[in-house]
Amino acid sequence: MGLTTPDLSVNIGKIKMKNPVTVASGTFGSGQEMADFYDLGRLGAITVKGTSLEPWPGNDYPRTVETSSGMLNAIGLQNDGLDAFVNEKLPFLRQFDVPVIVNVVGQSVDEYARVSEVLGKTEGVHGLELNVSCPNVKKGCLAFGNSPEGIAEVVSAVRSVTDLTLITKLSPNVTDVVSIAKTAVEAGSDALSLINTLLGVAIDPWQKKFRLANITGGLSGPAIKPIALRMVWQVAQAVDVPIIGMGGIMNATDAVEFMLAGADAVAVGTGNFVNPMAAVEIIEGIQEYLMSTNVSDIKQIVGVVGK
Amino acid sequence: MKGIYNCEVIAQSEVSPGVIRSLLRCPEIACQAQPGQFVNVQVSATTTDPLLRRPFSVHAVYPSEGLFSLLYVLVGKGTAMMTKITSGENISVVGPLGRGFDLGNSPDAQHILVAGGCGAAPLHFLSDRLCALWGCKNVKVLVGSRSKDAVLCEAEFISHGVEVEVSTDDGTYGHHGLVTELLKRHLDSSLSTLHSPTRIYSCGPNAMMREVARIAHEAGVSSCQVSLENNMACGLGVCMGCVQKIKGAVPGDTSGTDWHRERVCKDGPVFNAEDIIWD
Ligand SMILES: Cc1cc2nc3c(=O)[nH]c(=O)nc-3n(C[C@H](O)[C@H](O)[C@H](O)COP(=O)(O)OP(=O)(O)OC[C@H]3O[C@@H](n4cnc5c(N)ncnc54)[C@H](O)[C@@H]3O)c2cc1C
Ligand SMILES: Cc1cc2nc3c(=O)[nH]c(=O)nc-3n(C[C@H](O)[C@H](O)[C@H](O)COP(=O)(O)O)c2cc1C
Ligand code: FES
Numbered sequence: 001m002g003l004t005t006p007d008l009s010v011n012i013g014k015i016k017m018k019n020p021v022t023v024a025s026g027t028f029g030s031g032q033e034m035a036d037f038y039d040l041g042r043l044g045a046i047t048v049k050g051t052s053l054e055p056w057p058g059n060d061y062p063r064t065v066e067t068s069s070g071m072l073n074a075i076g077l078q079n080d081g082l083d084a085f086v087n088e089k090l091p092f093l094r095q096f097d098v099p100v101i102v103n104v105v106g107q108s109v110d111e112y113a114r115v116s117e118v119l120g121k122t123e124g125v126h127g128l129e130l131n132v133s134c135p136n137v138k139k140g141c142l143a144f145g146n147s148p149e150g151i152a153e154v155v156s157a158v159r160s161v162t163d164l165t166l167i168t169k170l171s172p173n174v175t176d177v178v179s180i181a182k183t184a185v186e187a188g189s190d191a192l193s194l195i196n197t198l199l200g201v202a203i204d205p206w207q208k209k210f211r212l213a214n215i216t217g218g219l220s221g222p223a224i225k226p227i228a229l230r231m232v233w234q235v236a237q238a239v240d241v242p243i244i245g246m247g248g249i250m251n252a253t254d255a256v257e258f259m260l261a262g263a264d265a266v267a268v269g270t271g272n273f274v275n276p277m278a279a280v281e282i283i284e285g286i287q288e289y290l291m292s293t294n295v296s297d298i299k300q301i302v303g304v305v306g307k
Numbered sequence: 308m309k310g311i312y313n314c315e316v317i318a319q320s321e322v323s324p325g326v327i328r329s330l331l332r333c334p335e336i337a338c339q340a341q342p343g344q345f346v347n348v349q350v351s352a353t354t355t356d357p358l359l360r361r362p363f364s365v366h367a368v369y370p371s372e373g374l375f376s377l378l379y380v381l382v383g384k385g386t387a388m389m390t391k392i393t394s395g396e397n398i399s400v401v402g403p404l405g406r407g408f409d410l411g412n413s414p415d416a417q418h419i420l421v422a423g424g425c426g427a428a429p430l431h432f433l434s435d436r437l438c439a440l441w442g443c444k445n446v447k448v449l450v451g452s453r454s455k456d457a458v459l460c461e462a463e464f465i466s467h468g469v470e471v472e473v474s475t476d477d478g479t480y481g482h483h484g485l486v487t488e489l490l491k492r493h494l495d496s497s498l499s500t501l502h503s504p505t506r507i508y509s510c511g512p513n514a515m516m517r518e519v520a521r522i523a524h525e526a527g528v529s530s531c532q533v534s535l536e537n538n539m540a541c542g543l544g545v546c547m548g549c550v551q552k553i554k555g556a557v558p559g560d561t562s563g564t565d566w567h568r569e570r571v572c573k574d575g576p577v578f579n580a581e582d583i584i585w586d
Pocket of ligand 3: 546547571
């Protein structure tokens with residue numbers, strides 16, 4: 001007992017992950033820059049940066065600022081667009097034995113559907129994460145994620161054009177995350193991921209001005225972990241689909257806490273910046289935790305707290 | 308190749324008020340780093356405040372000893388914590404990162420290095436390499452600082468064997484005024500007589516580099532490179548946080564926009580001054 005290697009595999013819809021650890025969209029680029037540090041095939045899945053139909057220039061600089069145990073970002077979803085992703089980024093990722101989840105963004109319901117339709121027919125894409133929760137763009141995104149109607153519209157439009165596993169990424173910037181989660185599932189979402197960043201501002205007291213060019217940004221990092229844990233726990237009680245939990249995960253202990261709260265898998269975001277090896281160290285740490293607590297299958301710990 | 312290294316701090320010393328030189332053991336970085344590249348330092352492994360790593364240029368390398376050094380100014384929380392690290396302790400360093408200076412390919416080019424404040428940090432490593440590559444007689448360094456006690460690396464540049472000129476804002480040492488005035492003077496006096504190409508390399512406050520770029524452009528200097536220090540979150544090219552506006556549309560962009568954004572941490576920190584849109 002105790003010494004046999006535990007089963008770390010989990011399924012998120014049709015996506016088979018060899019372990020429950022992925023990376024959070026926007027904190028890993030398209031993987032290429034991180035491949036110098038480790039074999040990307042060790043990850044449970046790779047979730048890439050938000051991708052829109054056409055290239056987006058993003059917001060003005062400064063775009064990031066550090067806060068107590070966290071950071072604000074207002075990148076504004078700068079990305080090279082769908083064609084560049086499919087033609088220039090994806091071929092690199094196909095070399096690795098790892099499912100690829102593409103984070104999809106759009107300024108209209110139609111844009112979400114068109115990006116998703118193309119990706120659904122593209123070899124090497126295993127899942128779509130619908131970002132209806134980015135707080136940093138004026139049009140689209142959070143405008144949809146804020147209301148059950150908006151979510152329902154985006155998810156069903158995408159559902160009707162693809163059979164790929166659909167993961168809806170929820171915003172914490174809402175009063176009732178549970179009702180939004182239920183709506184996403186009813187509209188056809190196979191899984192949920194949460195949380196995206198929390199809307200915040202930072203002020204420079206000496207220059208008496210906002211620190212971010214965009215004024216507001218999204219808060220991530222250890223500072224948001226309690227909120228993320230609470231939301232994962234609440235949503236896990238209310239829905240039957242798999243959940244990918246994220247928000248301030250820096251080490252294996254954090255990751256285990258999310259799974260105990262009800263997450264089937266976890267994503268490492270800001271933690272990648274602090275320790276580029278964080279995701280693989282977390283995989284190893286989860287395995288050690290399971291062995292030291294005599295658990296043979298990771299699925300056994302999901303949601304055991306608060307049931 | 309870049310990596311995460313656990314580096315032993317060999318020594319830290321205050322070289323002028325509020326400026327610290329740190330000597331670190333890391334054979335990989337010492338052997339691989341190129342002038343203009345930087346490292347990302349975790350200032351404390353035990354706290355999440357400060358959370359992010361701090362970027363610092365490689366100031367010098369000693370490949371045969373497996374050592375490299377940083378030169379940093381005490382600015383805020385992170386650098387204050389760094390000063391507390393004692394010899395023998397280890398810190399986590401990611402690097403070498405970014406794209407460094409292009410040292411040119413002409414044996415008879417004149418190289419002018421323009422440093423503002425702590426911009427001397429990467430230029431020190433650069434002057435060392437330029438000397439090794441092209442000979443010190445072709446290298447000149449202009450060092451600008453606030454006042455006499457803030458002048459950085461003058462002795463080290465001289466010990467490389469390069470010619471150094473200093474300016475101070477308050478006139479307590481060297482030329483009274485801006486380092487860009489020294490540059491202008493130098494170009495005015497030498498360009499008419501020199502037939503060899505001139506290459507300028509600069510690191511310092513943005514306002515200074517912008518002026519360096521303008522002067523270089525007006526003088527028709529063949530290459531002017533600047534090293535930017537935009538705020539960074541990841542330093543790895545994955546967050547898109549450190550972007551700088553660069554002239555020219557991205558290939559395939561039909562929207563009519565004649566600029567795009569590049570990542571300072573990955574596509575830079577060294578850029579051709581001509582390409583930069585200074586805000
Ligand atoms: C490529 C590069 C090379 C650099 N090389 C040097 C060097 O050789 N010597 C040196 O003294 N300084 C250098 N800097 C600046 C140095 O990174 C900052 O002074 C340092 O991060 C300040 O940290 P702090 O916690 O003391 O300050 P705080 O003001 O408390 O920092 C708060 C946040 O802002 C960031 N930050 C603040 N100022 C800067 C800045 N100018 N550039 C980037 N991030 C900043 C910090 O990383 C941190 O996230 C370099 C910056 C870059 C981008
Ligand atoms: C710099 C940065 C960029 C991000 N970009 C995206 C994005 O493109 N799409 C998305 O759905 N979430 C994006 N996020 C949110 C993260 O995926 C994640 O939900 C959030 O950061 C919380 O996790 P963390 O605390 O571990 O970072 C971004 C976060 C950061 C810090
Ligand atoms: S700091 Fe993250 S892309 Fe440059």
